[in-house]
Amino acid sequence: MPKLPAPPIPAPLKAPPPRPQESNGAVRPVDHAANAGTAVVDWVDERTSLSGAARWLMFRKVPKGTNWFYTLGSATMFAFLNQAVTGVFLAMYYRPDASGGAYESIRYVTNEVFLGQFVRGMHKWGSTVMVVLVFLHMGRTFFFGAYKYPRELNWVIGVVLLILTMVMSFTGYLLPFDQRAFWATQVGVNINGTGPLIGPYLSDFLRGGSEIGATTLSRFYAIHMLLVPGLIAALIGAHLYLVAKLGTTAPPWSKAEKDPELRESEA
Amino acid sequence: MASKHDKHASKYTLDRNIPGAYEGETVTRRRFMTGSAHAAGAVAAMSFTLPALGFAIGPIFKSKPHVWETVGPTEMFPDNNYIPTVITLTPGIGEAGKGLVYVRQKNPAIDTDPYDKNTPYIAITSRCAHLGCPVRWVPAAERFICPCHGGVYDLLGRRVAGPPPRPLDRFYTRVVDGMVQIGSRFSVNSELRRFSPRDPGEPIDGLGQYAYPSRPSIRR
Numbered sequence: 001m002p003k004l005p006a007p008p009i010p011a012p013l014k015a016p017p018p019r020p021q022e023s024n025g026a027v028r029p030v031d032h033a034a035n036a037g038t039a040v041v042d043w044v045d046e047r048t049s050l051s052g053a054a055r056w057l058m059f060r061k062v063p064k065g066t067n068w069f070y071t072l073g074s075a076t077m078f079a080f081l082n083q084a085v086t087g088v089f090l091a092m093y094y095r096p097d098a099s100g101g102a103y104e105s106i107r108y109v110t111n112e113v114f115l116g117q118f119v120r121g122m123h124k125w126g127s128t129v130m131v132v133l134v135f136l137h138m139g140r141t142f143f144f145g146a147y148k149y150p151r152e153l154n155w156v157i158g159v160v161l162l163i164l165t166m167v168m169s170f171t172g173y174l175l176p177f178d179q180r181a182f183w184a185t186q187v188g189v190n191i192n193g194t195g196p197l198i199g200p201y202l203s204d205f206l207r208g209g210s211e212i213g214a215t216t217l218s219r220f221y222a223i224h225m226l227l228v229p230g231l232i233a234a235l236i237g238a239h240l241y242l243v244a245k246l247g248t249t250a251p252p253w254s255k256a257e258k259d260p261e262l263r264e265s266e267a
Numbered sequence: 268m269a270s271k272h273d274k275h276a277s278k279y280t281l282d283r284n285i286p287g288a289y290e291g292e293t294v295t296r297r298r299f300m301t302g303s304a305h306a307a308g309a310v311a312a313m314s315f316t317l318p319a320l321g322f323a324i325g326p327i328f329k330s331k332p333h334v335w336e337t338v339g340p341t342e343m344f345p346d347n348n349y350i351p352t353v354i355t356l357t358p359g360i361g362e363a364g365k366g367l368v369y370v371r372q373k374n375p376a377i378d379t380d381p382y383d384k385n386t387p388y389i390a391i392t393s394r395c396a397h398l399g400c401p402v403r404w405v406p407a408a409e410r411f412i413c414p415c416h417g418g419v420y421d422l423l424g425r426r427v428a429g430p431p432p433r434p435l436d437r438f439y440t441r442v443v444d445g446m447v448q449i450g451s452r453f454s455v456n457s458e459l460r461r462f463s464p465r466d467p468g469e470p471i472d473g474l475g476q477y478a479y480p481s482r483p484s485i486r487r
Contacts, residue, residue, distance in 0.1 A: 098360040182363060186399040187415065194468040196478035201327055203466050208326040210464075210485035213357035213364060215326060 004055050056244065063250035069144070070248060072137040077236060079130035083168075084229060086123040094175065096221040098214040102177040127169055134165050146249040154242040157235055164232050171224040177217060185220075186212060328483045335441065335448040338370060344388060344447060346372035349404045351393075354438075354449055367393035368438060368449060369404050369411075377422060380459035383437075390438035390449050391424045396431040399467040411435060425457065432470035433457065452485075 045051045095101040109116040147155035174185040193203035208215030280288035338352040349369035357364035369391045400415035411420040419428040424435035439450035452464045463481030
C-alpha cells in the first residue's frame, strides 16, 4: 500500500525541533506534558489504526473550482447535529402525555427553564433551516450534475434522507400538542388517507386507531426521537462514505485541462 | 475431477470426490453449517422483529366500542337550526379527545332523503369532509363553512362549494327518557345514502367506496 501524504500543516504551526542547549538530552516533565496529546493519539492509533481512515476521510483531493456551494451538504449535516443535540436536551423535559401534560411540559420549557426558550427555539427554527438547506443542497447537486455516474446511489440515499427529514418535520409538529399541532396533524394524517386502498389503513397506523389520541402522540414521539433519527444518522454515514470514496465533482463550467503536448500541436 | 461450478457436475457429494462424503448426500457439510447459522440468525431476528411489528400495526385491527352519549333534552333542539354540542370522541385524554357535533330535530319538510327514516335527530359532525378541519355552522347563511380550504356545505351537510369529496359525516341518534343521545359516526354519499364511517378526504361516490374501504378500527 502506498504511503499516504502527511497532513499539509502550515510551517508556522509545526513544532520547532528542540534546541540542543535547552534540553541537554534530558527529558524534562514539561516535555512529557507537551507530548501528552500526541502520546494519547499514538496509543489509540497503535491499537485501532484509525489515523489512516481519518486521513482518508479528511485530506482528500478536491477538484479545481470548488466553491461555497459545496458547503451546503456540511451545512445540512450541522443543522441535523443541531436538531439532534437540542432534541436530546428537550427530551429531558418533554412528556408525551395527551391529556395536557405534553402542552404543560412545553410551556414549562419555554417559560420557566433556564435557556429553555432558546434551546426550544433552536430546535423549532432549526427544523425549518434544515429543510431549506436540504433543498438547497439538492439543487446544488442537480444543477452541478453531481448526481450522474458514479454518484447515482448517493442521490438515492439523499432522496431517502429528504423523505426522512419530512417525516421528522411531520412527527415533530404534533409534539407541542397545542391547537395548531392537533389540527395540522389531523390534516396531515387525512392527506395520507387519500391514497387509494392503502391510505385509510396508513391513517389508522399513524394514529394508532381511528381518532387522534394518546397513542398517536406517543407513537409520533417514538418515531420522532428514536426510529427516524437513527435511520438518518446511519444514512448520513453512508452518504459521507460515498462522498469520500467517489470524491466531489468539478463545477460544470470548469473545463478539463488539456495535455500540454496537444495544446502545442494545436497552436 | 469435476469442478464445483461445472453445470454438469453430479449433485451427489460422493461423485464430486468431496472428502467424507457418503452415499446419497447432496448438501456439503460446509453448506449445511452456513445455512444453519443463517437460519438461526433469521429466527433470532424474527423473534423480536415480528412481535414488534405486530405491536405497532395492531391498532389497525382493534375496533372502537359502541357508546351512546347524552347531549341534552329533546326540547333543546329546534328543527330548523343546529345547536352545537360537545361529545367525547376519544376517552381518557381530556379536552383533546372532545369533538363538536351539530344537532337539530328531524324535519320532514327538509329531510326528504329516503335512506334515513329512523333517526329522530340529525347530528352532523364538525369534521370537514375534505381534510378534517372544524367546520362552523353559520345560521344566517344556512351553511357549514370550513376555515382551512374553503369547503362549504348546505343545511343537510351536502357540499355546495370547495374541495370536500362528500357530505359531512353524521351520527346515529336516539331519544331515551326525553334525552337526545348520540352514537357512532357514519358517512353519507352525495345522495345521503349511509356508509360505514370513512376518514375525511375519502370520496364514497362511485368507485370511491371501493378505493377507500371501511376499516376494522371504525366499522359500524
